[in-house]
Amino acid sequence: MFDKKKKQVDIISVAKAANVSPSTVSRYFNHPELVKLVTRRRIETSVRKQGYIRNRAAQTIHGIRSGTIGVIVPTLDHAIFAEVVQSFSDTVAEQGFTILLASHGYDQQREYAILRKMLEHRVDGIVLTGLDHDDAVFRLIDSQTIPSILMWNYADDARYPSIGSDNNSAGAMIAEHLLSHGHRDIACMFPPTRGNDRAQARFSAVMETLTDAGVSVPDHWQLTTVYSISDSKRDTLKLLNRTDRPTAIICGNDILATGALYGAAAAGLRVPDDISITGIGDFKGSAEIEPALTTVRIPAKRIGHEAGLALSSAIINPGSVPTGLHCKPKLMIRSSSKPLHRE
Amino acid sequence: MFDKKKKQVDIISVAKAANVSPSTVSRYFNHPELVKLVTRRRIETSVRKQGYIRNRAAQTIHGIRSGTIGVIVPTLDHAIFAEVVQSFSDTVAEQGFTILLASHGYDQQREYAILRKMLEHRVDGIVLTGLDHDDAVFRLIDSQTIPSILMWNYADDARYPSIGSDNNSAGAMIAEHLLSHGHRDIACMFPPTRGNDRAQARFSAVMETLTDAGVSVPDHWQLTTVYSISDSKRDTLKLLNRTDRPTAIICGNDILATGALYGAAAAGLRVPDDISITGIGDFKGSAEIEPALTTVRIPAKRIGHEAGLALSSAIINPGSVPTGLHCKPKLMIRSSSKPLHRE
DNA sequence: TCCATTCATGAAAACATTTGCAAAATTATT
DNA sequence: AATAATTTTGCAAATGTTTTCATGAATGGA
Structure with missing residues (x-):
């Protein structure tokens, strides 16, 4: 007959059972050093027995952090x-x-x-x-x-x-890497940049770096591909089946690069002998894929x-x-x- | 001189500015149909001007859902x-x-x-x-x-x-698939099963199915490998470099299978001609990897x-x-x- | 114009806590 | 043992809302 109908346990019922005031129970939780050891014990027992769980909502309205x-x-x-x-x-x-x-x-x-x-x-x-x-x-x-x-x-x-x-430097890095390796016929595959400043920054840094080096990327070598291995595989395949082929593809991230790697394989090309492919991100698995992916690590x-x-x-x-x-x-x-x- | 020192805006200040009682503001949010249109307008203006944001913590202590x-x-x-x-x-x-x-x-x-x-x-x-x-x-x-x-x-x-x-059926499915293809020399690579009932269920279902078919898996073909492409690649390589080699590897998930695929490639084996490899999960990319992974799709x-x-x-x-x-x-x-x- | 409805609003209690202040209890000091 | 100092506790107010109930304002029918 003690617990009256599903009464949610609150700090008051805990206090009652422990024979102290609610304030003391509150202190037990928030400033335990202020409450006497034996009282602490009593409250602890009561809390445990009733399965009391503090209500952070009630704390929060006092301006206390919500956590x-x-x-x-x-x-x-x-x-x-x-x-x-x-x-x-x-x-x-x-x-x-x-x-x-x-x-x-x-x-x-x-x-x-x-x-x-x-x-x-x-x-x-x-x-x-x-x-x-x-x-x-x-x-x-x-x-x-x-x-x-x-x-x-x-x-x-x-x-x-x-x-x-800094995605600008990431983009610049990878472009410079390829340039320093003598590549001039470079394709780019990037995700849609709308609402995605990362991709945007990478892309413009890549383009700028290439342009500064006197390398221009023809429009049909600028691929916009959604973040998906299958799409990038397909788009890469299409790209590589043309008569004019780039010697390198810069991908906006490792997922696209992974798809590009598969696409190159499907097109019967060997990476990196026939074509170089790079990513950005260094995702899990990028180091293990065959061939291991050259990329820029974002930690x-x-x-x-x-x-x-x-x-x-x-x-x-x-x-x-x-x-x-x-x-x-x-x-x-x-x-x-x-x-x-x-x- | 109106806003006294950083006063947090609450329902009361909104009410004041709109010349209504807090109750009405509360109703405006929770039962808008109960408040007159012109009042609603007034409150809306006040809310907007003060940048009021409701306090869910205060609602929650009324037993209202926290959301x-x-x-x-x-x-x-x-x-x-x-x-x-x-x-x-x-x-x-x-x-x-x-x-x-x-x-x-x-x-x-x-x-x-x-x-x-x-x-x-x-x-x-x-x-x-x-x-x-x-x-x-x-x-x-x-x-x-x-x-x-x-x-x-x-x-x-x-x-x-x-x-x-049901991970049991997933495990059974993949084991049956391999059995039905005539494989008898089968290795298993699973993650540690401790605290992981998924892996546990898959593993025991695989073993049971194999045992029921009269196939036993020698201890050194039972690999426990943490969830990591590089580890599974390494372990697979080690496994495949032994003189006795399985004709198939059942992996506990697609990540391990991916590593196994790489490991097989590194060991100079062709998949599936020299060895069959399967996963469980059907992760993103599993369909696109070369060769595309046979696996069990968990949706x-x-x-x-x-x-x-x-x-x-x-x-x-x-x-x-x-x-x-x-x-x-x-x-x-x-x-x-x-x-x-x-x- | 008057009364009965219906609609819109406000007052106050409730929710589960925390906290400042003061009272009570304990301990230390003489 | 009496007093002072310190520790422990409770009271009551405060927090930002919601909601019940009651009141006042409009509206409709006669």
Whole structure:
């Protein structure tokens, strides 16, 4: 007859059973050193017996941190974002934060809506992917007092502190690599750049580097291919079946490059002897594929980790602004590219 | 002089500016049809001008749904979990839910801690990955009133409604496929099964099917390899460099199979002529790899979607228990396997 | 124009906590 | 043993909402 009909256990019922006031129970959780050992024991027993679980919502309305961080990514379907989210999540979990995760599928309107929802949940901080966002998004964050960072890309003039790699240098690196190997007939395969500043930056850096070197890429060698191995395989095959063939293909990311590798194989070409193929990203598996992919490493794990560190310390330490950090991309020369005229 | 020192905007300040009571503002959001059009306009203006954002924490303590669903996965680092999470998240987002995501890295203790934290946030529902969990986890969920489902695996006698594929049949399918092709000298490469009921089920189903057919797998052909292309490539290479060589390798998932494919190539063997290799999962890219991988398709997108549907409707419709659903795995015969003695 | 409806709004209680302040209990000091 | 200092606890107000109930304002029918 004791528990009256499904009564949710709250701090009051715990207090009653432990014969103390609710305040003391609250203190037991938040400032245990302020409550006497024996009382602590009593409360602990009561908590355990009733299976009490604190209600963070009730804490949160007191202006106490919610313990959540909002993470907004374009999609998780790309292994690389999953990796960065995983590492971010692990890092902040150590500081007691849980992540609220949502993806917008490269739709800026949706990003705004998601952000609003996260703010309704009173997240303690916000992580956005990439540098470019709708102005409304920035304004909304500006109007809040929580810290916010841009993850994945880096630029020192970004609207918020950014932690990631500079995609311009990534693009330039790979283009220079191929140029230095004597390639002049170069095709490019990039994902649609709309709403995707990473791809945009890589692409324009590649083109600029080539142009500066006096190399121009004919229109029909500029492929726009969605992020998919099968599509890039198909497009590559089509490209390579023409009479005029490039000696190298620069792909906007490793997925496209993987498809390109398969496409080259399907076209009966040997990589790198007949054609060089490069990626950007250095995804899991890129080093193991045959032939191992020459690419630019974007250190996803490190980026997620550093971002988690920066944001959680900005939260814990209010007033301190998180600082940006450039996680430098690195050229990984492997077997899918080689000098043009040698051998 | 109007806004006194950084005062957070709340429903009261909005009400004041709109010259109505807080109750009316609350109604404006929750039952707009109950407030007069002109008043609605006035409130809208006030909301916009002050940049008011509702506080879900304050709503939640009224027993109103938090609008969050807790999702616990072993890791996001496996593309396949990222895929299922993505599709789950998209589905529930349509119903207005946001996901709280965390991963435990196959550590049951951590899973319990994560679950607790999510309950503190008063999630409206819980999704766990796989069938097997610490008993404390189940008991904790039992003590709550929120719906909960097990995603990824299916079993009709699972502790909670499960939505996913039956890994036993997946394992049996692939073993039968190879047997039906005349293979008798079969090696197995599986990830560590500890804390991983998926792998466990697949492995035991494979072994059982083989044993039933009178085929036994010698110990040194039973490889335990962590989820990594490079490790499985290395282990495969080692295996294939022995004098006794299997005619087929059954891999516990497509990542291992991918590594095995590379390993076979590195050992100078042709797949499927010299050796057949199979995976389980049908990950993105498995159909495009050369040679295209024979595997068992676990429909990740569908699983995530169905799970999202089931859970959100169980939440919206309290009292209704979500029902389990078997998303059948499907044998995908491609080019990495072929009959033994023919041709 | 008056009364009965219906509609729109506000007052106040409720939700599950935290916290500043003061009272009570304990311990230390003389 | 009496007082002072310190530790532990409870009271009550506060947090940002929602919701029930009651009241006042419009509207319709006679």
